[in-house]
Amino acid sequence: MKTFELNASRKPSSKKMTTDRLDLDKPLWDQSTFLGRWRHFAWVTDFRTCVASEKELYAAKNLCEDYRLGKESAGTTREQIIYAKKLYESAFHPDTGELQNVxxxxxxxxxxxxxxxxxxxxxxxxxxxxxxxxxxxxxxxxxxxxxxxxxxxxxxxxxxxxxxxxxxxxxxxxxxxxxxxxxxxxxxxxxxxxxxxxxxxxxxxxxxxxxxxxxxxGIELSDENGNKLTRSKIAAVKGISQVIISxxxxxxxxxxxxxxxxxxxxxxxxxxxxxxxxxxxxxxMVGCFLTFMVPTACALFPQRCSIAVSTLQQWEPENYEILKKNCPKGKIPEYLYFNKGL
Incomplete structure (x- = not known):
C-alpha cells in the first residue's frame, strides 16, 4: 500500500503542467458509457482501499486539495495524484467531504x-x-x-x-x-x-x-457547472429507484x-x-461474484443523474419557478443534474 507523507513546508511544484494536468473533480473515464462507468467504479470500489489507515486517507485528501491549488510538493508524480484521488473517492462522501465509516x-x-x-x-x-x-x-x-x-x-x-x-x-x-x-x-x-x-x-x-x-x-438540482438552482421530488424518486435496481x-x-x-x-x-x-x-464464491457485480451494478446508471427541465415545468411548476428566478438572465438549461447516491 502506498503512503503519503504530510509536509508542513510543502512548496508549489516547479513543474507547470497545463494540458497534462488532471481535473480531480472529474472521473478518469468517460461516464457517458457503461464501460467507462464500470472502469471507474471497479477502480473506486477496490476493496483493497479498505485497509488504508485514517492517516493515509487524510494525507490523500490533503494532497488532492493541494493539487487543486497547484501547491503540491515538487516531485509529486501523476501516479501519486491518481492514487490519492482513488483513496479520497473511495473513503470520503462526495457531498460532505466527510470520512465515511469503513x-x-x-x-x-x-x-x-x-x-x-x-x-x-x-x-x-x-x-x-x-x-x-x-x-x-x-x-x-x-x-x-x-x-x-x-x-x-x-x-x-x-x-x-x-x-x-x-x-x-x-x-x-x-x-x-x-x-x-x-x-x-x-x-x-x-x-x-x-x-x-x-x-x-x-x-x-x-x-x-x-x-x-x-x-x-426534493433533491437539489444543479447545472453542468455545479450551481444549485432548484429542487425536485421527481428527481429524488428517479435516483432512489435506480439505486434500488442497482x-x-x-x-x-x-x-x-x-x-x-x-x-x-x-x-x-x-x-x-x-x-x-x-x-x-x-x-x-459470493466474493467472486461481488468482485465483478459491485462495479457492474454501480455502473448501470450514471452517478451524476440528470433530469429534463421540461419535466419540472410539467410536473413541478413551483420548482420550475424557483429555477427561473435563479437562472442568470433567464438562460434556463435543458437538463439539471444531481447525485443519485449509491
Missing part, C-alpha cells in the same frame, strides 16, 4: 457482502437462522444506505430508526412467508431462494425509507446462481464429508 463504504461491499450473503445462503434451513441472518443483513444494508445517501437531504434519528425497523420487518416477513410456502408446495431447491426474495423486498423498503426526506422535500442486481447473480450449484454439489459423497467447509466455500 463498513458502510462501497469499497467494503465485497468483503462485507460476501460474508453476510454467504451466511444467508448457507443457513437457510431453519426459521431462526433465516430471521437472524436477515437481521444481520439489514443492519449492514442500513449502514451502507446511510453512508452512501445524498447528504444534502439530512435524515433524523427517528427516520433512520423507522427505515431500519421497516426494512428488517419486510425482510423477515418475506423470508418466513416464502420459506413456509415453498417448503410445502415446491421442491427443496426453492427454499434456497428465500434469502434473495427477502433481500429484494427489504431493498424496496429500506432505501426509500432511509432517503424519505429526498422524496418529501442493489438488487448487485446481489442477484450470486444469490440466484449459487443455490443450484450448491444443491448439485451437496449430492456428491466428497462434499458430504466436508460439511464444515460448505459455508466458507459459499462465502468465497
Amino acid at each position: 463498513f458502510g463504504r462501497m469499497s467494503f461491499q465485497v468483503p462485507g457482502g460476501m460474508a453476510v450473503t454467504g451466511a444467508m445462503l448457507q443457513f437457510y434451513r431453519t426459521t431462526t437462522a433465516v430471521v437472524f441472518w436477515q437481521w444481520v443483513n439489514q443492519s449492514f444494508n442500513a449502514l451502507v444506505n446511510y453512508t452512501n445517501r445524498n447528504a444534502n437531504s439530512p435524515v433524523t434519528t427517528a427516520q433512520l430508526g423507522t427505515a431500519y425497523v421497516s426494512a428488517t420487518a419486510a425482510a423477515m416477513l418475506t423470508a418466513i412467508g416464502c420459506k413456509t410456502f415453498w417448503e410445502k408446495r415446491a421442491n427443496p431447491l426453492m427454499a434456497r431462494y428465500v434469502p434473495f426474495a427477502a433481500v429484494a423486498a427489504a431493498n424496496c423498503a429500506n432505501i426509500p425509507l432511509m432517503r424519505q426526506n429526498e422524496i418529501r422535500s 442493489r438488487i442486481v448487485m446481489c442477484a447473480p450470486g444469490m440466484l446462481i449459487l443455490p443450484p450449484i450448491m444443491e448439485k454439489l451437496e449430492t456428491y459423497p466428497w462434499m458430504q464429508k466436508i460439511k464444515a467447509l460448505h459455508a466458507p466455500m459459499q462465502v468465497m
